[in-house]
Amino acid sequence: MIDLKDLTKEYQEEDTPTQALRGITFSIEKGEFVSIMGPSGSGKSTLLHILSFLDRPTGGSYKFLGKSIDEMSDHELAQVRNKAMGFVFQSFNLLARLTVYDNVEIPLLYSDLPVAERKRRVEEAVDSVGLKEKLYVETGKLSGGQKQRIAIARALVTDPDVIFADEPTGNLDSKSGLQIMEILDALHKKGRTVVLVTHETQTAEFANRMIFIRDGLVESDKPIAKHGPVRNLK
Amino acid sequence: MLYKDAFKTAIRSLTHSKTRTILTMLGIIIGIASVIILMSIGQSAQDLILGKVQGIGSNLIIIIPGAPSNGKFSAPASEQGAIITTLQQRDVDALQREPSIQGVAALVGGQAEVVYGNNDATESFQGVTGNMFAIRNLTVGQGYPFTQSDVDSQNHVVVIGPDLATTLFGKYVNPINKTIRIKNVSFRVVGVLATGGTGAFGVDEGNIVIVPISVAQKELLGISYFSTILVQANPQYNIDFVTSRIKFELGQDHGITDPNKYDFNIETQADILSLVGSITSVLTLFLAAIASISLIVGGIGIMNIMLVAVTERTREIGLRKAVGATDKDILQQFLIESIMLTLVGGIIGIALGAAVVGLIYFIASTFTTVGWVFAFPISGVILGVSVSTLSGLIFGIYPARQAGRKNPIDALRYE
Numbered sequence: 001m002i003d004l005k006d007l008t009k010e011y012q013e014e015d016t017p018t019q020a021l022r023g024i025t026f027s028i029e030k031g032e033f034v035s036i037m038g039p040s041g042s043g044k045s046t047l048l049h050i051l052s053f054l055d056r057p058t059g060g061s062y063k064f065l066g067k068s069i070d071e072m073s074d075h076e077l078a079q080v081r082n083k084a085m086g087f088v089f090q091s092f093n094l095l096a097r098l099t100v101y102d103n104v105e106i107p108l109l110y111s112d113l114p115v116a117e118r119k120r121r122v123e124e125a126v127d128s129v130g131l132k133e134k135l136y137v138e139t140g141k142l143s144g145g146q147k148q149r150i151a152i153a154r155a156l157v158t159d160p161d162v163i164f165a166d167e168p169t170g171n172l173d174s175k176s177g178l179q180i181m182e183i184l185d186a187l188h189k190k191g192r193t194v195v196l197v198t199h200e201t202q203t204a205e206f207a208n209r210m211i212f213i214r215d216g217l218v219e220s221d222k223p224i225a226k227h228g229p230v231r232n233l234k
Numbered sequence: 235m236l237y238k239d240a241f242k243t244a245i246r247s248l249t250h251s252k253t254r255t256i257l258t259m260l261g262i263i264i265g266i267a268s269v270i271i272l273m274s275i276g277q278s279a280q281d282l283i284l285g286k287v288q289g290i291g292s293n294l295i296i297i298i299p300g301a302p303s304n305g306k307f308s309a310p311a312s313e314q315g316a317i318i319t320t321l322q323q324r325d326v327d328a329l330q331r332e333p334s335i336q337g338v339a340a341l342v343g344g345q346a347e348v349v350y351g352n353n354d355a356t357e358s359f360q361g362v363t364g365n366m367f368a369i370r371n372l373t374v375g376q377g378y379p380f381t382q383s384d385v386d387s388q389n390h391v392v393v394i395g396p397d398l399a400t401t402l403f404g405k406y407v408n409p410i411n412k413t414i415r416i417k418n419v420s421f422r423v424v425g426v427l428a429t430g431g432t433g434a435f436g437v438d439e440g441n442i443v444i445v446p447i448s449v450a451q452k453e454l455l456g457i458s459y460f461s462t463i464l465v466q467a468n469p470q471y472n473i474d475f476v477t478s479r480i481k482f483e484l485g486q487d488h489g490i491t492d493p494n495k496y497d498f499n500i501e502t503q504a505d506i507l508s509l510v511g512s513i514t515s516v517l518t519l520f521l522a523a524i525a526s527i528s529l530i531v532g533g534i535g536i537m538n539i540m541l542v543a544v545t546e547r548t549r550e551i552g553l554r555k556a557v558g559a560t561d562k563d564i565l566q567q568f569l570i571e572s573i574m575l576t577l578v579g580g581i582i583g584i585a586l587g588a589a590v591v592g593l594i595y596f597i598a599s600t601f602t603t604v605g606w607v608f609a610f611p612i613s614g615v616i617l618g619v620s621v622s623t624l625s626g627l628i629f630g631i632y633p634a635r636q637a638g639r640k641n642p643i644d645a646l647r648y649e
Contacts, residue, residue: 054556054642075560082558093553093646097250107557109239154557 001065001161001193002028002051008059009046009216020046022216023060028195030161033188035196035204035224038213045166047213048197052085052164053077065161082110086155088184090167092147094154096140100126103139104154111158125153129183145176152183162193169203181206235563237570244571247543255575258539261532262579262625263586266618268525270587270610273617275594276518277609283514285607287506289371293336295465295477296501297321297484319459320488320497326463328483334471335479339366341462342450348394348443349415350402357398359416359443361450367393369466372439375428377410385446392421397440399426419453421445473502526621533576533625540572540633544640551637552645565638572630573623580622584615 009021020043028034038044049055050062053069062069064080072080081087086107094103104125108118126135129149134142139150148168155163165184169177185206188194198204205224212220248255299318321340329338342361347354364382367374376399380391392414394402403409409423427439451457467476477500484498485491544551551564591610598606 049643052556078555078558078560081556087556089553089646093549093556095550095553098246102246106554109235109243110554110558110560110563158558 001030002195003063004051004060005062006060007047007050007057007062009043009050009055010058019216021050021057024213024216024218025060026211026218026221028162028193030193031188031191032209033185033194033196033207034209034211035198035207036211036213037198037201037204038219039199042213043216044197044199044213048164048166048195051195052087053081078110082107083158084161086158086160086163088148088151088155088163088165088168090170092139092144092151092171094139094147094150097138099136099138100131100134100142100150100153101136103150104157107154107158121157121159122153125157126150128156129153143176144172145179148172148176148180149183152180152187156187160192162195163187165194165196167198168196169198169200177203235559235566240567240570241574243567244574247547247571248574254539258536259575259579259582261535262529262576262622263532263583265525265529265532266580266583266622267587267590268528269522269621270584270614270618271590271594272521272525273518273611273614274587274591274609276514276521277611277614278595278607280511280514280518281607281609282605283510284507285605287503287510292503293467293469293473294369294503295467295473295480296506297325297463297465297480298499298501299459299461299497300499301495301497318497319457321460321463322458323460325484325487326460328487329463329465329480332479332483334468334476335465336468337365337369337466339363339369339464339466340447340460341366341464342447342455342457342459343461344450344455346417346443346454348398348402350412353402355398355401355441357441357443358438359445359450359454361445361447361454363447366444366464369464372444373428374425376408377423377425379425380446385448388448388452389446390419390421390449391424391446392416393425393427393444394423395427395438395440395442396429397438398443399423401441416443416445417454419449421449473504477502522617529621529625532579533629536572536575536626537629537633540568540575540630541636543571544568544633544637547637548640548645548648551640552642552648555640555642556646561638564640565634568634568637569627569630572634573626576622576626576629577619580618583622584618587614587618 004027005025007021007024008019011018011020024047036044036047046055050057050069053064056069065084069077095106101122104122105118108121113121123132123135126132129152131146131149131153134146134150139147142150148171152163152168163184168180168184172180181203184194184196188208194207196204196207204210207224209221209223211218299320323340326338326340329335340363344359345356346359347356348359364380364385366372367379372379374393375396377393379393380389384391394409394414399409402414403412409426412423413420414423415421427442429439445454447460465476465480467473480500481493481496485493485496488497490496554564588610591608595606595608
């Protein structure tokens with residue numbers, strides 16, 4: 001599903017070139033739950049931006065569902081983001097003045113689905129995160145944990161191939177954080193691909209594979225034994 | 235993004251901060267209202283003036299002395315103060331013989347002190363021939379107009395305007411048969427005009443003094459020429475034909491064959507209408523142009539607020555782009571917001587303008603005798619709607635482009 005080969009990203013910062021990514025190679029298959037870890041400044045956020053089509057690499061190749069990012073126009077990237085990718089951010093990025101319904105509907109506004117289908121999907125997505133009763137509540141009135149659940153519903157509403165979660169528990173207390181990770185885990189178990197960026201080991205261990213980035217390179221890429229196989233054995 | 239969704243999103247954004255939205259609209263509301271009000275005042279003034287001109291009758295031709303002016307907007311020499319003595323009794327006689335002409339009236343004028351008892355006033359007076367009342371549709375309300383025989387006999391009789399009658403005699407004294415003094419010459423009042431106001435000749439008819447032309451020429455002015463000849467064309471003839479006949483007759487009378495050297499000007503109602511019409515149109519346009527300055531100021535206010543909104547909503551833009559909005563979607567959303575802002579402002583401005591125009595009409599018709607005409611030009615409404623929409627587009631495009639161009643990563647990180 002995701003194929004990276006020698007991926008590089010160079011920034012120009014005050015006339016000095018900075019290499020954020022220096023040759024990243026890995027693949028993610030459909031249905032995997034991958035966490036990308038690394039200290040701050042390691043390049044993990046840059047990597048996530050490229051993986052999620054918000055940015056383009058300066059070198060190497062990136063194929064998503066078999067198609068290279070280099071072959072796609074900005075308009076096509078936007079379409080792929082809309083249809084095939086879901087986003088969960090650390091700071092939720094909900095529009096506080098809008099209701100839960102309106103927030104979750106936002107990605108569908110940029111699709112061509114009919115209104116009735118949009119309504120069905122929004123209700124289903126909100127129901128799947130257990131907040132059906134909050135459908136017409138303004139998101140500004142929700143707790144942090146509820147906000148992130150709504151953000152997950154918004155990521156799910158387009159029925160994407162992959163969900164990118166950027167520090168989804170970073171702004172939450174440990175109880176709410178756990179709830180969020182359980183929702184992502186459940187999504188994975190239903191067959192959805194989840195790519196998680198975090199610097200918290202506990203959070204990262206919900207995944208079944210961990211890619212560790214340091215100084216713009218993959219330092220390690222290994223399965224997380226205790227989560228996947230161990231639980232499955234039980 | 236569907237337009238329906240874009241409109242819904244715009245309405246939500248605008249209603250979210252109502253005070254700001256209303257304050258932002260205020261510039262456009264005032265701008266459009268001013269355009270409407272000034273255009274309507276211009277139109278009313280035009281209708282009023284044209285109405286007066288039309289009141290002189292379509293078959294009336296005015297002859298004034300002096301060489302024809304070349305430019306439409308320069309007054310003939312006689313109207314600029316030069317004394318020209320070329321219009322004489324023989325001209326009137328010649329014109330009276332012309333079959334295409336129904337009637338010929340002559341006119342002289344000046345300023346004089348008018349006295350009755352202890353009351354006096356300095357007013358314009360006119361010396362006219364007996365047929366002038368009929369030709370100019372002057373109605374005498376009290377008493378009678380004087381006749382041609384009064385003119386021929388050089389009788390000292392006078393018809394005055396109703397306002398002057400009140401000034402001289404007060405409200406309770408009947409002016410008829412009272413003797414007033416004009417330039418120290420005694421005249422007997424025989425009539426008072428029915429209506430006041432400014433007439434088609436730019437004379438304040440409320441305060442006018444009309445005496446027989448023979449007396450005016452001899453005793454008040456000491457001249458033998460005329461300052462104006464009015465010709466009433468025979469309705470059976472085309473007005474242009476009559477005009478050409480007048481040119482021929484007067485040219486022959488004055489011994490001039492080259493039309494470029496004529497020493498008289500001929501103006502028909504159509505000429506005056508077109509001149510007055512073009513002057514008042516320019517005036518209306520000028521007023522509208524002044525009002526549009528406030529529209530520009532209002533538009534800049536819109537741009538300013540939209541730029542603030544774009545900055546405030548940077549994260550929203552980032553999010554929308556992350557979940558699939560294109561640059562065009564974002565540009566469209568902000569553009570619709572600014573157009574909606576100005577369009578609604580424009581509609582409120584039109585309503586406000588209409589209310590003020592109605593109020594002006596009410597005040598003018600209730601408290602003055604100007605005869606103000608109610609005019610609410612539909613062109614003003616069309617202009618108002620289109621200009622406000624256009625200003626939303628023009629002043630919204632820059633902020634909307636700024637929004638559309640935002641990088642989603644930077645936008646999402648924006649604090």
